Amino acid sequence: MDVAIIDYYANHGKSFLHKAKAFWKIIFTAMIIASIIITNDFYLLLGIYIALVTIAVWTKLPVTKILTIAAYPAIFALIFALASWNGSWLRAGVIMLKALSAALTMVILIVTTPYPDIFNVIRPIVPKIISEGLFVTYRSVFILLELTDDLIKGLKVRGGITRRKYINNVKNFSSGIGLLLVRGFDFSEKFYGVMNVRGYGGKISSDNTKTSISRNDVIALIIGILIFAVSLGAVIEKSLLEFSVYILVFSAVALVISSIYVLFDT
Amino acid sequence: MSHLHIPDGVLPGWLVMAGWIVIALILAFSIYRIKNTKLNRKIPLIGIISALMIVCMTIPIIPIAYHINLSVVAGIILGPAVAFISIFIVDLIIAMFGHGGITVVGLNTVVIGTEAFIGFYLFQLFMALIGRDSIMWSSGLAAVISLILSTSILIGVVYVSQINPEIVIGIEEEHPTEAANVGNVPNELVKGINIKSFAKTILILLGIGWILEGIITAFVIKYVSRVRPDLILPERA
Structure with missing residues (x-):
């Protein structure tokens, strides 16, 4: 994907x-x-x-x-x-x-x-926690993709992923996922906080949602x-x-x- | 690794509908359970766990679309109620990529949500039995057992569906010449899906995945418990 x-x-x-x-x-x-x-x-x-x-x-x-x-x-x-x-x-x-x-x-x-246009269409028929979750998830995917890219580069440069050291590779890869989770959560929390401070009330602005x-x-x-x-x-x-x-x-x-x-x- | 990758239109309508009804009830109950929780903290956590699951699904471990789910990680960190919401979001988004049928999102969420649900309670149980120092073993074992159970549910769903391609697909009526060939094959195959063959294929393919996902879950939970222990708390349930 x-x-x-x-x-x-x-x-x-x-x-x-x-x-x-x-x-x-x-x-x-x-x-x-x-x-x-x-x-x-x-x-x-x-x-x-x-x-x-x-x-x-x-x-x-x-x-x-x-x-x-x-x-x-x-x-x-x-x-x-x-x-x-x-x-x-x-x-x-x-x-x-x-x-x-x-x-x-x-x-x-x-x-x-x-995606925001699709989410806006389905927003009225799903509970608030799901519609907001969809939007924050979508945004978080891009935060994580960037972090993942940096993580994989970092792991390769520092010898975290090497040939024939499968156990070490799995261990480092898993710790990397843990790192992504922790850092991603911090980013996501800040992002959601900023959205709320700027007046986010559950609706995403889009000009492609009219019927x-x-x-x-x-x-x-x-x-x-x-x-x-x-x-x-x-x-x-x-x-x-x-x-x-x-x-x-x-x-x-x-x-x-x-x-x-x-x-x-x- | 335990997705219900059955194509749209092959499962009987009643089963697809049942999947949606069950997941609607579970989601309603989950939302009711967390109604007193502040969304300010839940939403970013749901967002990041769901996104992490999606990103992990984009990284194939073996080039046959084999990937990790992190459903048990979601269960342990979010708790069973919120994990169901998170997994529903993941299934809805990945269905838009064609990863799992859009009509079977309900059933997919039931199967994968079960992993998170069982994973959470098994993790708590193992932590209580083995001790808090055994966080790796507790999470790893919880992941493996949850995946075995969810795969059993997957096979059960296919069994319950009693998929009979002659009825569901209706090839016999549409192409009599092709249907005539059906008579040459053993009777048990003609009746519909060969549940033994399906179970065998699924178990062989997913067996390796259980161990791999168990190991990864163990290391992820170990890392998170060291860096952000506040994210793994029993009261999250």
Whole structure:
């Protein structure tokens, strides 16, 4: 998980999804996740995955990096697929595609939406301690990442992590985590104190939390509705699954055209 | 190391819902338990412990997405009630990275929160039995036992779900030709997930992790107890 890179992408992207409001993007994400949950057809799921890759291309961010981040759950899905193996590659493929597609959907959301915007949308529905905890955790991650970087450099320079001295390495690494905890706590306490002194009352300022709808929001919603409608249609009327291969081909063509367009556009 | 990395849409809906209901009740109870505590001190501690768990999850120990959780450290330092809140925050954030399904955040929190819950009480028990000088052994043992128990819960959840891909995934109806091949494989595999195979795979993979996490937890707690003993107090419960 490259938290810093994800944060950079979310704050510096210029695509229509970056411009869309967090509230509508969460609706868009929920619709795609719902599609993945209700879809059990391999070809349709593959079509959805390729459609998501196409959306990732539209974000104009490094697609390979996004796909790598979103591929994280693949290894666990593989364990699950192997454990339920019955000789059907399609079943294994469905399990893998569900994991990969859901992860890619979430990654598309976070590489196009700064975390505070997402937290602001969910703030009204969660208790105060959780909403504040989310924000302070997010801030603390960056404090710790910086401290971790310094710590690892320090450990290497002073011989704290050396080859073949595994016990020493674990001991030094663990003490390093303890140090991170203690120093991080001091930083976090000061940070929270400063926020309170400056009038923080549980609300994070953001200009991307309004629910009024713009052109970019509509585009995101239409894509979400389209994907959900196809999945729902296939669930209600099984005979529609005969066309799942066409949807797969359509997604693949869209991906190729989008990739060429974005390549020449940038 | 005991995450429930089951993909979205594979677990039955009732189990996913049950996970959310259980975690909602636990969180409500946890918030009720700490209602008289000042947030000024709790929030930074929740923030830093949650962030530390997230950062540790970004450092793979073995290149197969193997990482430490620090859930027992969270339990010992925050106490069981606050640890559940912290772990819920961690699970919610990492689910946004695709690390664990977003719909199974409730179940994930139940499993990992159990580590923190059991870890805290075992740590207190061992400290009382072995003595306060044995902080390393107490925390290390508490971590290993908690991880074993939480893994058992993980296997239990998969067992309870009675995942039957023919029903859950519905491949038979959609692709009759593929389904025909199913008839060639042993009956117990056709019924759904092979719980024995799943448990074996999970236990082999996680077994090494328990020991490693136990050692790391022991050293982390030892360090914190030396530098900031006020962070590890029994009354935090």
